[in-house]
Amino acid sequence: MFLLKDPVIALFVCLGLGHLIGRIRVGPVVLGGVCGTLFVALAIGQMGVTISPHLKDTAFALFIYALGFSAGPQFFSNIRGGWRYGIFSFIEVICVLGLVAGATVLFDFDAGTSSGLFAGAATESAVLGTASEALGRLPLAETEILRLQANAATAYSLTYLFGLVAIVVFTTQIAPIILRVDLRKEATALAAQLGEDEEGADQPDALPTFVGRVFRAGPAAGKSIADFELSRGSTVFIERLKRGDDLLQPPKDFVIDADDLLFLHGRRSAMISIETVVGPEQPVPSDVSIPLARQQVVVQRKEIAGMRVRDLRAVAPAELSRGLFVESVRRMGHTIPALPKTRLQEGDVLTLYGPQTAVSRAVKELGAAVRSEEATDLVFLGIGILVGLLLGRLSLDVAGMTLTLGTGGGALIAGLVFGWLNMRQPRHGNLPVAAASFMKDFGLATFIAAIGLSAGPDAVALVMKYGLILPVLGILVSTIPAFVSLLVGWKLMKIEIPILLGIIAGQHCSTPTISALVAQSGNSTPVIGYTVTYAISNVLLPLLGPVVVGLSNIFIQ
Template identity: 45%
Template structure:
């Protein structure tokens, strides 16, 4: 196999894509409810490939990949982060605070007891907190230490190795704790509690679905008999919020109508609405008939970035009260997405500026209503590269700023600078969505590919030192990794359940959010049977996703001071 070694050493870009392919393949494999995910899978494969020795990626590739990842992370988090800075949402900040204080305390204790170096301490914290971004900010901070190049390379390699060990332990711990052990300790049936909360939010007894679905919009043609003499507005009021009259045919001709148009016997109405709202239309309007020529009507679906300080933040029910019925005529809310997570579409669900809502209805109604809510996403534009590139440039420049406190130089580095600029640029985009479009799907690809490429570079350089590091600490690192996850999660669970008295789904969602753990919230939702845990998860996730990456330089400095 010497030729394989020579090939990878001479063509490191081949090693990169090999690690990505195998790593993401391994990341998909599920054992019970657990899967590593593509990033952790790539790191493990990269460490193994790196053990061959002599395989490294260009440092510029590593820096570019990390800058794109951390900027995109900030861009996606910014609107939700700033929207969460209100009295109601900030109470969830206690979970992020518990996470920060506890992981720093555990890291300090492990550093003193085990004699960890800066790289191992940072990697342990990143993995135990299941926050991959810390690997980048810590590696960046180590690169600025006044040490020899060889020592810096060794410390940076230790970050990746320690992360891979503690991440696996942290992942297993947080998924099992939140989805299995915590409900037993709390003495609740999570599925029953989630169903109860679902009904409290405005869901019906039969609405305990695993995820919010597009509303069952249908179109029905009815010949007016019972409703003869009534006005259009009377018919719509009788059908309720879930249906509208979209077209009127009289004597074979389409008639212009208004809310005050009086109906005559024999008129044919095209009704559009939710299936359940149209069930009684035959009784209140007249018999259903086959659609006639001229009754065809196309429904459309649009995604809108919410930006309206007059109405937001508000629950779905409050929006129905605040927005006049004529303004939202014929428009139906089909979905709410926050930071790439779909929220339950229920009356008590809060909508924030920066959220993306999916609206369905007739094109003309959508065209007039969408601008009142926010800015319609242009599906033909996936990414505004001028805006994105300027954001990365600003972040890199911020990262070069250094403040000297005594004899200690403090700097955000590329990681902190691009995270900060990403948050601000994402917030600016939410405030004025006419520029800076970054389609969520495109952003997700860039974020994942940037992080995976950076992690692969770290793993390849970590390979030669991995065996030595594991030999130095043995089982101490896995145990420390479990404690790094278990302690803050347990404290927060107590605070959520006993102090804040949150419903079980929200308590568990908060714990998963403070860890920024997508596998954990997925397992919780499966156990709960609906998406109610996401309502707390997204708020805490928005806060932790910004704060935790900033701990990388803090841990490096702390471990250096304690070592």
């Protein structure tokens, strides 16, 4: 056990063992690596091992900047046009602040315990970082500051666990019972409403969404290319046509003969049913190659924001968009249904599929191609974090309180702005998705491990003092805002049930909850609401960490 007293060894034991424990699944609930890391760190911290505060601050800066960078494009897009759903993030903030304030007065919590309750019950780990930083700026002795930070970590670990279980169970089990609905049926109906029936349900994910096949024209004889494609709802296109020995790329008004070979590509579901309107399938000639391409593009044109997927064909002339499909839509790192009536946002990443020339034209019309380069632009990254750190040093005295963004708030805002700039100019500031994910995962886990190790024996003292109070509060503070949002979205705003439940998961910034919802729904329609509130809550909640610390000090004076 003496090896664990080495800070480097202790850190990686916390990370590895914590994430292993975090994989434990109980029904629809997965503990998660962050909470698992904190549990292990609290245990090892009893031996007195600590990690340098400089490493802790560096890890948190990396995490919070990457969080802002990833959220930037959607955050600013939702600021302009997503407030119908974004209002639920404010419901979350107001309810959680009110409940934590009430608990602080009722149970005489110190600032550390209050901020830990806020972070854990709202299941937003970043709040623990901004609150711990605010605690470190209090005019108190170092030992007292360390005690408050330890209380924050312990309160977070207890309330996060119970708050996570509560919000997952509420959204997947209790809310459908309250609404008296079958969530899977509601999600299926919503997918149909968004146009799934227009293109048909595709095969399981293991099979390709789009395929190419060759058929004898047969019954399709006498139709023009345009009439044939229109009759299939523009889900199947004639990419080439072979007449005799000639391979043609015919215009739209070209009339089909019965013996022509049609080289078709389109959605698998549509291709399966096409044999009823054409002749028998034929083998693909060995000397024929039809170039089809797949390219990711980030949406930059403001006029496209709010447009439906099926309306994209109106952006370019019909001849230029022939054979072009939107294969998937990624928003905030999550895939949302690429159905005809799905509405797009600025910053969405579309995967286009079709002829190379059509794909290239579409990329120019929509925005900019996503770079395939995997290297991180460290110049852009360094400047971004530096700007955030300088911004965090600014302060303002209000009513006897010194308000400052601190490292966390400054880096978060810098990340938002630099992420938005990267979306507008993808050639600069490259931060690949995988790199940003690593920065968030490793940075947060390292920060949490440092907090847990420093908590030490103070963690046991807090648990002995409050017993079951903190777990019960974690459940209440987690579910009451969700219940309020459920009533507002259902009774007042009439939002579709799967989207509403996704909104509630997003206002909690709870990835395990949206994963459980998608599994329960049978499709990804809840993600449509999740990404809006997730983007806004991911900014609002961390910024409130210092506010909770300040209010707690006022209440206990």
